Amino acid sequence: MTDIMTPTLGESVTEATVARWAKKAGDRVRKDEVLVELETDKVSLEVVAPEDGVLTDIAAGEGETVEPGALLGRVSAGGAAAAAAPAAEAKPAPKAAPPGKPAAAETKTPTSISGVTPVPAQPAQPAPGGAAQRILAPSAERIVEENALNPAAIKGTGRDGRITKGDALAALETRAAEAQATQPVQVAAAAREVGPREERVRMTRLRQTIARRLKEAQNTAAMLTTFNEVDMSAVMALRNQYKDAFEQRHGIRLGFMSFFVKAAVAALKAVPDVNAEIDGTDLIYKNHYDIGVAVGTERGLVVPVLRDADMLDLAGIEKGIAELGRKARDGALALEDLQGGTFTISNGGVYGSLMSTPILNAPQSGILGMHKIQDRPMVVGGQVVIRPMMYLALSYDHRVVDGQGAVTFLVRLKEHVEEPQRLLLDL
Amino acid sequence: MASYDVVIIGGGPGGYNAAIRAGQLGMKVACVELRETLGGTCLNVGCIPSKALLHASELYEMAVNDFAGFGIDASVKLNLPAMLKQKEGSVTALTKGVEFLFKKNKVDWIKGRGALAGEGKVAVTGADGKETTLEAKAIVIASGSEPAPLPGAEVDQLRIVDSTGALSLPDVPKTLIVIGAGIIGLELGSVWRRLGAAVTVVEFLPRITPGMDEETAKTLQRSLTRQGIAFKLATKVTNAKAGDKGVELTVEPVAGGASEKLKADYVLVAIGRRPYTEGLGLESVGLKTDPRGFIETDHGRTAAPGVWAIGDVTHGPMLAHKAEDEAVAVIERIAGKAGHVNYDVIPSVTYTYPEVASVGKTEEELKAAGVAYKVGKFPFTANARAKVNDEAEGFVKVLADAITDRILGVHMIGPDVGEMIAECCVAMEFQAASEDVARTSHPHPTRSEAIRQAAMGVEGWTMQA
Numbered sequence: 001m002t003d004i005m006t007p008t009l010g011e012s013v014t015e016a017t018v019a020r021w022a023k024k025a026g027d028r029v030r031k032d033e034v035l036v037e038l039e040t041d042k043v044s045l046e047v048v049a050p051e052d053g054v055l056t057d058i059a060a061g062e063g064e065t066v067e068p069g070a071l072l073g074r075v076s077a078g079g080a081a082a083a084a085a086p087a088a089e090a091k092p093a094p095k096a097a098p099p100g101k102p103a104a105a106e107t108k109t110p111t112s113i114s115g116v117t118p119v120p121a122q123p124a125q126p127a128p129g130g131a132a133q134r135i136l137a138p139s140a141e142r143i144v145e146e147n148a149l150n151p152a153a154i155k156g157t158g159r160d161g162r163i164t165k166g167d168a169l170a171a172l173e174t175r176a177a178e179a180q181a182t183q184p185v186q187v188a189a190a191a192r193e194v195g196p197r198e199e200r201v202r203m204t205r206l207r208q209t210i211a212r213r214l215k216e217a218q219n220t221a222a223m224l225t226t227f228n229e230v231d232m233s234a235v236m237a238l239r240n241q242y243k244d245a246f247e248q249r250h251g252i253r254l255g256f257m258s259f260f261v262k263a264a265v266a267a268l269k270a271v272p273d274v275n276a277e278i279d280g281t282d283l284i285y286k287n288h289y290d291i292g293v294a295v296g297t298e299r300g301l302v303v304p305v306l307r308d309a310d311m312l313d314l315a316g317i318e319k320g321i322a323e324l325g326r327k328a329r330d331g332a333l334a335l336e337d338l339q340g341g342t343f344t345i346s347n348g349g350v351y352g353s354l355m356s357t358p359i360l361n362a363p364q365s366g367i368l369g370m371h372k373i374q375d376r377p378m379v380v381g382g383q384v385v386i387r388p389m390m391y392l393a394l395s396y397d398h399r400v401v402d403g404q405g406a407v408t409f410l411v412r413l414k415e416h417v418e419e420p421q422r423l424l425l426d427l
Numbered sequence: 428m429a430s431y432d433v434v435i436i437g438g439g440p441g442g443y444n445a446a447i448r449a450g451q452l453g454m455k456v457a458c459v460e461l462r463e464t465l466g467g468t469c470l471n472v473g474c475i476p477s478k479a480l481l482h483a484s485e486l487y488e489m490a491v492n493d494f495a496g497f498g499i500d501a502s503v504k505l506n507l508p509a510m511l512k513q514k515e516g517s518v519t520a521l522t523k524g525v526e527f528l529f530k531k532n533k534v535d536w537i538k539g540r541g542a543l544a545g546e547g548k549v550a551v552t553g554a555d556g557k558e559t560t561l562e563a564k565a566i567v568i569a570s571g572s573e574p575a576p577l578p579g580a581e582v583d584q585l586r587i588v589d590s591t592g593a594l595s596l597p598d599v600p601k602t603l604i605v606i607g608a609g610i611i612g613l614e615l616g617s618v619w620r621r622l623g624a625a626v627t628v629v630e631f632l633p634r635i636t637p638g639m640d641e642e643t644a645k646t647l648q649r650s651l652t653r654q655g656i657a658f659k660l661a662t663k664v665t666n667a668k669a670g671d672k673g674v675e676l677t678v679e680p681v682a683g684g685a686s687e688k689l690k691a692d693y694v695l696v697a698i699g700r701r702p703y704t705e706g707l708g709l710e711s712v713g714l715k716t717d718p719r720g721f722i723e724t725d726h727g728r729t730a731a732p733g734v735w736a737i738g739d740v741t742h743g744p745m746l747a748h749k750a751e752d753e754a755v756a757v758i759e760r761i762a763g764k765a766g767h768v769n770y771d772v773i774p775s776v777t778y779t780y781p782e783v784a785s786v787g788k789t790e791e792e793l794k795a796a797g798v799a800y801k802v803g804k805f806p807f808t809a810n811a812r813a814k815v816n817d818e819a820e821g822f823v824k825v826l827a828d829a830i831t832d833r834i835l836g837v838h839m840i841g842p843d844v845g846e847m848i849a850e851c852c853v854a855m856e857f858q859a860a861s862e863d864v865a866r867t868s869h870p871h872p873t874r875s876e877a878i879r880q881a882a883m884g885v886e887g888w889t890m891q892a
Contacts, residue, residue: 137857137858137859137860137863138862138863138866138867139832139860139862139863139866140860142862142866157858158857158858159856159857159858162857162858164831164833164858164859164860165831165832165833165860165862165863166828166830166831166832166833166860169830169831169832
């Protein structure tokens with residue numbers, strides 16, 4: 001009998017919802033066959049059978065919330081032989097592996113997953129750092145019990161990692177802050193009765209996460225938006241002239257996004273505050289440029305991250321974005337594709353938006369909104385001429401970025417797009 | 428030439444504990460001691476004999492003043508020679524005990540004055556003047572401290588005595604002046620007051636026991652005053668003239684003003700202690716003391732390779748248990764282990780009546796550091812055990828961080844609090860919150876319940892007051 005446990009879900013992901021069981025209790029399963037799909041804040045993942053056998057019972061039904069290490073179900077080994085007596089097998093509930101050395105297990109557990117089927121081939125491990133193994137001060141024990149905190153998730157700063165009262169209070173505060181952001185959504189959902197011409201649909205985890213994080217960003221940051229506009233003539237001319245040669249040479253279409261990413265990196269270098277984040281009373285400046293690119297999918301908006309964008313050429317950026325977009329539409333994004341961005345670009349223009357105020361992707365301090373390119377009459381050298389114009393919006397966290405910095409950022413970005421030769425000259 | 432893993436200079440609480448620990452860890456170790464007996468100041472002329480006299484004099488005073496109240500009629504007579512003999516007996520028993528521990532742990536006790544004689548060498552001059560040299564891979568200086576002299580009041584150990592002389596006065600003085608309102612002066616002043624002397628304490632500073640939590644110090648001063656000790660604070664001694672039958676002191680206010688003459692049978696100079704580094708041969712390894720005479724160390728390690736220093740010759744409180752902690756840490760580090768002393772959790776006890784015990788930060792220190800803290804206080808008048816013993820003076824005060832509730836300091840005044848402070852040390856060593864102590868079972872009826880009630884008080888749920 002092997003316990004099927006919820007795998008580690010990656011940094012900052014503490015729980016998942018059981019989305020669908022592919023097998024029923026009593027079904028025969030083969031090694032590596034998908035048993036159950038889990039949905040997390042960020043991705044969906046599949047848990048596969050660790051060995052041939054029979055799925056004897058299901059511990060966490062569809063819709064239930066599970067934490068890493070929680071029991072999902074059990075598979076009895078032995079294929080045909082075991083299939084004969086599934087009912088008898090299901091009755092006793094043998095505990096997961098004896099306590100053993102969970103501390104060691106915890107450190108060995110990978111902290112992020114690399115794909116959508118990250119189930120270890122080995123039999124399941126005990127829950128990492130269960131409550132019994134953590135030493136809590138009497139006061140911390142009270143706080144944990146009264147507030148149903150998970151001691152395994154509290155960092156102990158006391159001697160030998162003991163959890164002090166201060167640690168427990170800090171954990172409580174963190175949770176309260178998180179709860180505050182989600183509470184209004186939940187309350188509204190619970191209170192209202194559904195009318196005859198209405199339909200209640202549970203938000204997917206992704207939707208819930210989007211809702212929570214957007215609201216968190218608004219509640220936390222001192223957010224405001226500054227605008228500018230950019231004349232796209234030069235970039236469009238450049239693109240028209242070279243698009244075929246580019247595609248032939250690099251095997252990818254030359255779009256506008258690569259210019260904007262390049263220009264944004266140049267502007268971030270000029271105004272490092274926009275590439276920083278607040279951590280407590282400190283600022284963390286990031287000397288790397290990982291640009292989140294917002295992608296709409298049928299499940300909702302996701303923001304995969306283009307790594308080290310400053311190191312990429314235009315073709316590299318186009319390829320990277322195309323690959324992330326494909327993965328997003330196929331639901332194939334891994335957690336690490338979504339984590340650690342330093343700045344975000346959102347292009348509402350593809351849907352026809354002329355002007356918008358994007359919301360920050362916390363804990364980042366800036367997000368660029370691109371919009372629809374529209375021919376408009378412009379005054380150039382005393383003459384009214386028709387120019388393909390785009391409005392630009394930069395929403396920023398005023399706690400980190402001054403107005404001057406924000407305006408400078410947009411001006412610098414505008415200059416680079418209007419005169420793309422600046423990119424070549426590194427101006 | 429005898430060769431050792433470790434040679435320790437000084438056989439006091441720092442030195443003898445270092446020697447024992449080194450022996451336990453299998454090192455070849457020698458301890459060089461100038462005195463004829465082991466134990467240093469603490470055992471011979473410090474903590475131990477003073478506690479013997481404090482205990483005996485307290486029993487005497489209790490018999491005289493308090494027995495009747497408990498329904499015991501007794502006629503009591505002081506026998507000072509016998510009391511001093513009992514004290515000597517305790518000292519001898521304890522110094523012999525250290526000798527036994529040396530044998531048990533294979534420590535070579537080398538009698539004589541030890542001095543550094545270049546890298547890896549210690550020269551020992553015996554009582555007969557003969558010099559031998561020891562080779563040492565590591566040398567630990569644990570030479571301790573001595574009473575600080577007061578210019579103008581030379582100690583002759585006849586009429587003007589220091590803490591050593593005050594332990595063996597031949598008769599009970601009618602009048603005794605103590606110069607210095609520190610712990611030593613107040614303890615020895617208390618001994619002779621209980622035995623019948625009229626005691627006056629003269630102190631340069633405007634308060635007693637500098638460094639002690641101020642509220643606690645004020646309570647102690649009130650209590651000692653009630654017992655009959657007179658205090659002349661903010662007063663300096665400008666001259667002392669010793670005669671056959673007594674001493675005439677000239678004192679004047681620190682702030683300026685008319686000088687005044689005070690007469691007493693004896694004068695005790697107890698203005699503090701200074702590190703004892705005379706004739707240590709520090710220069711032979713290129714070491715110097717700081718301007719106040721201390722040897723500077725980094726976790727016990729001096730600037731000279733292979734030379735370590737612990738206890739009163741180094742910075743920090745001059746306390747036997749601090750030296751003992753450093754001894755263990757330094758020997759373990761010499762042995763390649765991870766010895767460490769937590770200087771934030773070194774308790775201090777004043778063995779007057781009532782006793783004062785404290786650990787961690789005072790309210791004054793927390794205020795100066797801008798730390799937000801909460802106070803929980805509990806008086807012994809509300810403690811059952813203190814009540815039935817009719818010894819309900821004093822209080823327990825717990826200071827804790829306003830946010831995390833971590834205990835930052837504990838200050839107690841009352842009978843036997845010296846025995847109670849260790850609980851608070853363990854709690855602080857484990858970063859306990861006041862609530863942790865408040866939720867820990869304490870036996871009833873004991874004085875220790877006052878600590879729990881005070882800890883409850885930090886968050887406002889003291890139950891028995």
